[in-house]
Amino acid sequence: MVSGQYLSGAGQDIQLRVTVASPAPTTLIVIQNLPAGTVIESASPAFNQYNAGKGEVKWLLTHVSQGSYNLSLHLPLPLPSGGISGEIRYKDPASGRLTNLPVRP
Amino acid sequence: MDSDKPLAGGIPMVNIDGAKIRRIREEKGLTQLYVATVVGVTTDTISRWENRRYPTIKKENGVKLAEALEIQMTDIIDHGQPAPPPEPPSAQPSEPPSQEEPTAQPDTAPDAAEPVAPPVPESAASPIVPTLGSRLTPRTMVVLFRSFLLLALAGFALIWWYTGNDGEGQVTASRILPAHATPGIPFPVVIEVTTSAARPFSLILKETLPPDCIPAQGKPQFVNQESDPPALKWIGKITGEHTVYSYLAKLKPETKMETVHQITGGVTVRSDDNPSIPVSGTDSLQASPFHWADRNSDGRIDDEELLSVYEIYGGIEGLHFGKKLIEEIWSAKGYRWNPETRSYEILQ
Numbered sequence: 001m002v003s004g005q006y007l008s009g010a011g012q013d014i015q016l017r018v019t020v021a022s023p024a025p026t027t028l029i030v031i032q033n034l035p036a037g038t039v040i041e042s043a044s045p046a047f048n049q050y051n052a053g054k055g056e057v058k059w060l061l062t063h064v065s066q067g068s069y070n071l072s073l074h075l076p077l078p079l080p081s082g083g084i085s086g087e088i089r090y091k092d093p094a095s096g097r098l099t100n101l102p103v104r105p
Numbered sequence: 106m107d108s109d110k111p112l113a114g115g116i117p118m119v120n121i122d123g124a125k126i127r128r129i130r131e132e133k134g135l136t137q138l139y140v141a142t143v144v145g146v147t148t149d150t151i152s153r154w155e156n157r158r159y160p161t162i163k164k165e166n167g168v169k170l171a172e173a174l175e176i177q178m179t180d181i182i183d184h185g186q187p188a189p190p191p192e193p194p195s196a197q198p199s200e201p202p203s204q205e206e207p208t209a210q211p212d213t214a215p216d217a218a219e220p221v222a223p224p225v226p227e228s229a230a231s232p233i234v235p236t237l238g239s240r241l242t243p244r245t246m247v248v249l250f251r252s253f254l255l256l257a258l259a260g261f262a263l264i265w266w267y268t269g270n271d272g273e274g275q276v277t278a279s280r281i282l283p284a285h286a287t288p289g290i291p292f293p294v295v296i297e298v299t300t301s302a303a304r305p306f307s308l309i310l311k312e313t314l315p316p317d318c319i320p321a322q323g324k325p326q327f328v329n330q331e332s333d334p335p336a337l338k339w340i341g342k343i344t345g346e347h348t349v350y351s352y353l354a355k356l357k358p359e360t361k362m363e364t365v366h367q368i369t370g371g372v373t374v375r376s377d378d379n380p381s382i383p384v385s386g387t388d389s390l391q392a393s394p395f396h397w398a399d400r401n402s403d404g405r406i407d408d409e410e411l412l413s414v415y416e417i418y419g420g421i422e423g424l425h426f427g428k429k430l431i432e433e434i435w436s437a438k439g440y441r442w443n444p445e446t447r448s449y450e451i452l453q
Contacts, residue, residue: 091413
């Protein structure tokens, strides 16, 4: 019902596409792990949390419905390939359990 | 007859049609218990109103009665029509009529204007018929006809009751209440009513809060609010498998920390004679310096706690449960309660 795919996983622009199918969870937390200390120039949409020490960016997506959501970061310095990973967290609508879905470039 | 008149004390009163009330109630499959709960009186009172012809009641109760019967109040008011023909003695109430009620004429009183049926020759009919015919005045026949009609209606109502009473199916109600809340900070309560009903039906949901609790917003809005102890009441129509009732409440700011508070509730279904179906689920709440969304009381709101909040309360449109503060705490390193300012300090 939820899947993630990197459109761009290296360089100055990091782009992650999250696709939601039915039954859709109401809320998603999308985590983007960057190398510790990475500087972010801009984000779209704006992130809700950034722990620069850990390199962890978090987006909170509420009122989620079926469709695709693109999340992107623009960095001042390019990242080498293989240096990032992502994770999508949500409550499974059927079981109510917390689901952690890893995403790799 | 005046149908809307104040008593000496200035309370507006109305005359209502008891028989009509009973008829409408039975036609709609409403129990006396349901109507009594909506109006806020006992079932004995409803029974008294129905059994008297034109009882005088408070206008306020008349409004609630009409609401319970899902009609306009004018539909049950006696507008001063002349007294209907008298009922057979068995249909009369046991208690003496009030001053407002019309005086019934005795059935046996002969009417000089009534024509007398001509005698029938014995050879032209059975031995019984002419005897009865000569005794039955048109007035008595009207009474007999009405009695027959009443019996037929009662039979129809019984058949409807037994064939159509499974409309509500099995009804259950479950409450989701945070385990703790900080005094003065609103917390949300959700009650989910589930049914296997095949068609829509009416119910009353009642929540009784602890004395130290102040009710706030309701979604849908509760229709009645009493004070001691605070009680919330919803009268609703269930149209689907799941219906959600929610409200916000807060513990009084002076409530002592660590004290435990109980919430009780029940559902009354309109055509169910059982007193009330208790609301199951969580029913106790502890006064705590930790935010209600911080379920493990560790001084922060983690991802799972945030997702739980949105899962349970996020879909309830217009319920202002403090989303902004919760997101602020989630985005930060943590929080702590400041008893001086009676607010949370966000730790960045």
